[in-house]
Amino acid sequence: MTAEIVSVGTELLLGQIVDTHAPTMARILADCGIGCRRRQTVGDNLDRLVEALDVALARADLVVTIGGLGPTQDDLTREGIAAALGEDLALDPDYEKTLREIFALRRFTWVESNIRQAMRPPSGRFLENPNGTAPGLLCEKGGKIVIALPGPRNEFNPMAEGVVREYLERVQGGKVIHSRTLRVCGLGESLVEEKVRHLMQGDNPSVAPYAHPAEVHLRLTASAGSVAEAEKLLDPMEAQIRQLLGNAIYGINDQTLESAVIDQLREANQSISLAESLTGGWLGMRLTSVPGASDVFRGGVISYTSDAKKELLGVSEETLRQFGPVSEVCAREMAIGCRERLDATIGVSLTGNAGPTSDTDGKPVGLVFLGIAQPNQVQVWDYRFRGSREDIRQRSTQIALVKLRECLLEVDPTS
Amino acid sequence: MTAEIVSVGTELLLGQIVDTHAPTMARILADCGIGCRRRQTVGDNLDRLVEALDVALARADLVVTIGGLGPTQDDLTREGIAAALGEDLALDPDYEKTLREIFALRRFTWVESNIRQAMRPPSGRFLENPNGTAPGLLCEKGGKIVIALPGPRNEFNPMAEGVVREYLERVQGGKVIHSRTLRVCGLGESLVEEKVRHLMQGDNPSVAPYAHPAEVHLRLTASAGSVAEAEKLLDPMEAQIRQLLGNAIYGINDQTLESAVIDQLREANQSISLAESLTGGWLGMRLTSVPGASDVFRGGVISYTSDAKKELLGVSEETLRQFGPVSEVCAREMAIGCRERLDATIGVSLTGNAGPTSDTDGKPVGLVFLGIAQPNQVQVWDYRFRGSREDIRQRSTQIALVKLRECLLEVDPTS
Numbered sequence: 001m002t003a004e005i006v007s008v009g010t011e012l013l014l015g016q017i018v019d020t021h022a023p024t025m026a027r028i029l030a031d032c033g034i035g036c037r038r039r040q041t042v043g044d045n046l047d048r049l050v051e052a053l054d055v056a057l058a059r060a061d062l063v064v065t066i067g068g069l070g071p072t073q074d075d076l077t078r079e080g081i082a083a084a085l086g087e088d089l090a091l092d093p094d095y096e097k098t099l100r101e102i103f104a105l106r107r108f109t110w111v112e113s114n115i116r117q118a119m120r121p122p123s124g125r126f127l128e129n130p131n132g133t134a135p136g137l138l139c140e141k142g143g144k145i146v147i148a149l150p151g152p153r154n155e156f157n158p159m160a161e162g163v164v165r166e167y168l169e170r171v172q173g174g175k176v177i178h179s180r181t182l183r184v185c186g187l188g189e190s191l192v193e194e195k196v197r198h199l200m201q202g203d204n205p206s207v208a209p210y211a212h213p214a215e216v217h218l219r220l221t222a223s224a225g226s227v228a229e230a231e232k233l234l235d236p237m238e239a240q241i242r243q244l245l246g247n248a249i250y251g252i253n254d255q256t257l258e259s260a261v262i263d264q265l266r267e268a269n270q271s272i273s274l275a276e277s278l279t280g281g282w283l284g285m286r287l288t289s290v291p292g293a294s295d296v297f298r299g300g301v302i303s304y305t306s307d308a309k310k311e312l313l314g315v316s317e318e319t320l321r322q323f324g325p326v327s328e329v330c331a332r333e334m335a336i337g338c339r340e341r342l343d344a345t346i347g348v349s350l351t352g353n354a355g356p357t358s359d360t361d362g363k364p365v366g367l368v369f370l371g372i373a374q375p376n377q378v379q380v381w382d383y384r385f386r387g388s389r390e391d392i393r394q395r396s397t398q399i400a401l402v403k404l405r406e407c408l409l410e411v412d413p414t415s
Numbered sequence: 416m417t418a419e420i421v422s423v424g425t426e427l428l429l430g431q432i433v434d435t436h437a438p439t440m441a442r443i444l445a446d447c448g449i450g451c452r453r454r455q456t457v458g459d460n461l462d463r464l465v466e467a468l469d470v471a472l473a474r475a476d477l478v479v480t481i482g483g484l485g486p487t488q489d490d491l492t493r494e495g496i497a498a499a500l501g502e503d504l505a506l507d508p509d510y511e512k513t514l515r516e517i518f519a520l521r522r523f524t525w526v527e528s529n530i531r532q533a534m535r536p537p538s539g540r541f542l543e544n545p546n547g548t549a550p551g552l553l554c555e556k557g558g559k560i561v562i563a564l565p566g567p568r569n570e571f572n573p574m575a576e577g578v579v580r581e582y583l584e585r586v587q588g589g590k591v592i593h594s595r596t597l598r599v600c601g602l603g604e605s606l607v608e609e610k611v612r613h614l615m616q617g618d619n620p621s622v623a624p625y626a627h628p629a630e631v632h633l634r635l636t637a638s639a640g641s642v643a644e645a646e647k648l649l650d651p652m653e654a655q656i657r658q659l660l661g662n663a664i665y666g667i668n669d670q671t672l673e674s675a676v677i678d679q680l681r682e683a684n685q686s687i688s689l690a691e692s693l694t695g696g697w698l699g700m701r702l703t704s705v706p707g708a709s710d711v712f713r714g715g716v717i718s719y720t721s722d723a724k725k726e727l728l729g730v731s732e733e734t735l736r737q738f739g740p741v742s743e744v745c746a747r748e749m750a751i752g753c754r755e756r757l758d759a760t761i762g763v764s765l766t767g768n769a770g771p772t773s774d775t776d777g778k779p780v781g782l783v784f785l786g787i788a789q790p791n792q793v794q795v796w797d798y799r800f801r802g803s804r805e806d807i808r809q810r811s812t813q814i815a816l817v818k819l820r821e822c823l824l825e826v827d828p829t830s
Contacts, residue, residue: 015438018435284695311757388546
């Protein structure tokens with residue numbers, strides 16, 4: 001079975017709102033093993049809506065519309081579906097009664113335009129909307145299915161996840177599409193693809209790479225009769241990829257790099273503290289986004305000034321004068337300083353020039369030093385990042401986590 | 416001129432990511448007075464991509480594609496556009512040279528698939544991508560325009576807002592739809608709407624409110640022959656709204672609350688330091704996102720543990736024992752401590768329970784204390800935020816900026 005989603009609303013075409021419903025619907029379709037090949041978005045315009053529905057019904061078995069079911073004049077989805085199915089809208093007297101009762105119960109003022117919400121194509125039936133007055137629609141005709149859902153989030157979500165998911169599972173009778181994501185850091189997208197290319201020819205399970213800032217995600221997808229069967233198809237594929245990429249895979253599905261690092265620290269009985277200059281607290285914010293970070297995170301210093309570097313981290317006057325705050329020596333002393341003063345086993349420092357304007361003390365925009373102080377060694381790396389101030393700060397934060405992870409892979413947890 | 420947006424990526428059809436680029440592009444089109452009537456979304460499938468482009472080119476003057484320009488096998492947008500324009504892709508030797516240089520400079524491993532990024536339809540030209548290796552495309556042929564932009568956020572946004580916006584403004588030459596956003600904090604959406612409702616009836620200029628976390632943005636839009644004419648229509652509307660909302664308007668257009676606060680600090684000759692517990696550096700990250708923050712930002716302490724609060728901020732043992740780290744007294748001592756130790760005129764502290772699991776020392780999830788220490792007074796406010804760990808941390812950061820702004824409005828810059 002194939003599906004197509006049609007989102008309806010002029011505000012979508014003006015970019016005034018982001019369409020989060022279509023992805024929700026797409027995930028439900030995927031979970032039910034229904035292939036969604038296309039999405040369309042049209043405004044509150046009857047001709048273009050009917051055209052979109054005609055095209056969608058010609059090439060898909062199931063069409064799901066989102067939005068345009070309210071009582072106002074620009075809510076045209078009911079009319080559009082009726083036209084696409086070659087029918088005329090008719091009043092459903094039972095639902096008119098229900099609707100009038102809802103209005104009376106809530107002491108809302110009844111205006112005549114509300115009657116539109118009780119109209120439906122004769123071949124269809126209403127889907128109950130527990131959080132609103134506009135019901136959904138389900139039409140089965142000529143081997144095609146049309147489902148219409150309302151746009152407000154508190155109405156759409158319960159209906160999509162409830163009555164629609166149940167209906168689709170029943171129609172599909174058992175077939176699922178199930179995905180697993182392997183998250184990779186420290187290797188570029190093209191290099192990752194080169195290593196796994198021979199596995200990307202397969203159809204079931206399939207493998208596809210997606211690039212993220214300083215990360216690559218490999219999505220493995222299998223179609224099967226049940227989630228358990230799909231998992232069985234994915235397991236050997238994951239094992240093969242792990243052989244090819246090894247430690248570069250840091251996590252699975254929704255696991256973030258920061259949570260992987262927190263886990264590593266916990267397992268290795270290590271603790272961490274930070275000294276952040278150009279990132280201003282971003283690395284701390286990422287680490288503390290992980291519930292339970294307090295098991296291993298001792299705190300940090302946002303050492304934005306030379307005084308803060310001296311007073312709170314013990315960076316020497318001499319170092320600042322001779323090498324400046326953006327230097328390997330300063331990064332080294334910052335890492336040692338925060339490790340000692342916050343009583344952690346590992347200290348991490350970031351200092352650099354995030355821009356946007358110009359060189360500072362002869363240090364170009366994008367030059368960043370990362371320091372990691374461990375019990376037996378202190379390492380410092382330097383980078384030249386490009387892009388905006390935000391990009392440079394984001395990449396600095398990301399590379400700190402990547403390098404921290406590499407260092408922790410070398411720590412013997414039994415020592 | 417009419418336009419159509421085609422978003423490309425199987426991950427969009429699987430609902431794994433939300434398409435925020437299409438709304439950005441739609442806003443740019445609207446700003447340039449170009450009507451966007453439809454959007455399409457297709458997966459990484461050449462046949463369906465070409466079909467979508469054929470349809471789009473038949474009914475719109477301008478087609479903008481988003482995504483599918485990377486180096487891997489499933490990046491098919493270049494091929495799709497060439498096919499839709501009836502051309503064969505050809506290697507651009509100049510760009511191949513540039514590409515190889517970029518790889519050498521960054522010490523990335525060159526793999527042969529990267530060459531794909533130097534291929535283009537002969538009728539098109541490349542659009543420079545300052546943050547990535549895959550350039551964009553611009554093709555003008557037979558009265559139609561095709562623009563192709565890459566999918567990664569840090570690549571898409573600068574290109575869309577930069578080279579593409581400039582090109583479209585030039586092509587449109589004359590009719591503009593121009594917007595100005597007034598950014599409001601400290602008042603809820605319904606209250607803001609109530610105050611400006613009588614202004615929302617107008618058509619040109621128009622006013623529309625948009626809710627954001629702890630902020631409301633009022634978008635004023637005018638249609639005119641030039642940006643200057645549109646500005647003249649917007650000025651009196653802005654003046655009326657300023658009379659109604661006064662100081663609640665903190666900024667205009669893209670100005671962030673953090674940059675407004677940095678400006679206030681600079682104008683009032685004040686400096687700031689932070690003591691962050693539950694936010695872990697988030698407030699510091701926001702303040703230092705502003706270029707020139709170093710004029711007023713002295714630094715901070717991420718005091719995630721009681722030891723850090725004692726050692727680096729001077730919070731007393733007695734306070735921690737008697738009231739705990741999540742308390743009014745602790746927030747007060749943290750604010751005083753960071754103000755003094757980092758030699759700032761203002762110290763700001765945040766301590767609370769971000770969850771997600773349970774009460775800590777009898778302090779419920781969502782309980783947050785904000786402290787602001789100024790030369791003559793120390794104030795502490797308490798909040799009960801709802802939502803996820805991220806929500807609670809985000810709202811804490813936001814309320815700190817809102818309150819800081821209010822305190823600074825009371826500071827006499829001449830004192």
